[in-house]
Amino acid sequence: MKGIVFTEFLDMVEQEFGLETLDKIISSSQLESNGVYTSVGTYDFFEMQKLIGNLSIETGIPANDLIYAYGKFFFQVLTRHHKDIFSLYSSPIEMLASVENHIHVQVRKIYPGAELPTFKIMNQKEDSLEMMYFSERSMYMFAKALMEKTFEHYHKNCYIETELIKNDGSQVKFKIYMQPHAIRPKNSNIRTSPTT
Ligand code: HEM
Structure with missing residues (x-):
């Protein structure tokens, strides 16, 4: 998955749920990239799955609703x-x-x-x-x-x-x-x- 999809996702999380939630989901996801993405890089889709899964746990919003919201943002x-x-x-x-x-x-x-x-x-x-x-x-x-x-x-x-x-x-x-x-x-x- 392209880096731009990650960088924009993290921007949306910060805008909608705040920096604290963003930091929490990055650390609970234990990412190989450590949550550091460049827009032109390519990263494992598994990292996005983990980020969405943990955001869902953190906010109580179903993962599919978060993906839908991210589509609107993207x-x-x-x-x-x-x-x-x-x-x-x-x-x-x-x-x-x-x-x-x-x-x-x-x-x-x-x-x-x-x-x-x-x-x-x-x-x-x-x-x-x-x-x-x-x-x-x-x-x-x-x-x-x-x-x-x-x-x-x-x-x-x-x-x-x-x-x-x-x-x-x-x-x-x-x-x-x-x-x-x-x-x-x-x-x-x-x-x-x-x-x-
Ligand atoms: C200017 C128009 C568009 C551009 C530049 C664009 C570009 C992209 C990019 C960069 C990705 C991410 C690829 C990756 O992470 O490796 C993507 C994924 C995707 N795009 Fe597009 N897209 C466009 C329009 C659309 C439209 C209109 C649809 C709806 C039918 C669509 C459906 C999708 C879906 C569903 C994905 C997620 C990947 C998947 O489901 O496997 N795209 N697109």
Whole structure:
């Protein structure tokens, strides 16, 4: 796993839970790296598992919820570092459908040694996308968060169904639906006069 995933994770922990919690989980995880990461380095995924597991114990928040929260946080990092990639797509469905064959292909060049999931498109329409997620790291909640944020980025709403094909989360079916954007009346505080 790339160092940037660790450095940003530690930043999120510090921001959301404070320096004391950060220090505690680093020491209880007994990491080979001692919790010292450089953004371009590559580290064992097991270290991330230990950090998340110990953060879950420390905060009482389930590990999958922490991974989901981290996905939302990491999306901001992606938009900051890779504006050019986002500007290539005009719709969230188009972008998500390109992760496997374009985006992560570029990622492999920018971040040598990146450990990435595999996505397989099962069905694609203008306003829906069905795709399978495969990864031994079982970070499907991270994927769900990135998908939701992709819609937000394009100012669209979505509804996402997940179906665990394997209980350990290493194979998950995503059904993604673009939702019509809720239209808010411009002067919602001005009431029209009753008709009766
Ligand atoms: C500008 C767009 C994107 C960039 C630059 C990017 C880059 C990356 C990087 C650097 C990693 C970490 C690799 C490692 O630690 O070795 C990663 C992992 C991941 N990415 Fe992307 N990504 C992008 C968009 C997306 C989107 C939209 C999705 C959602 C479908 C996605 C799904 C994932 C998942 C689920 C992982 C975790 C690894 C796993 O599950 O095995 N990525 N990505």
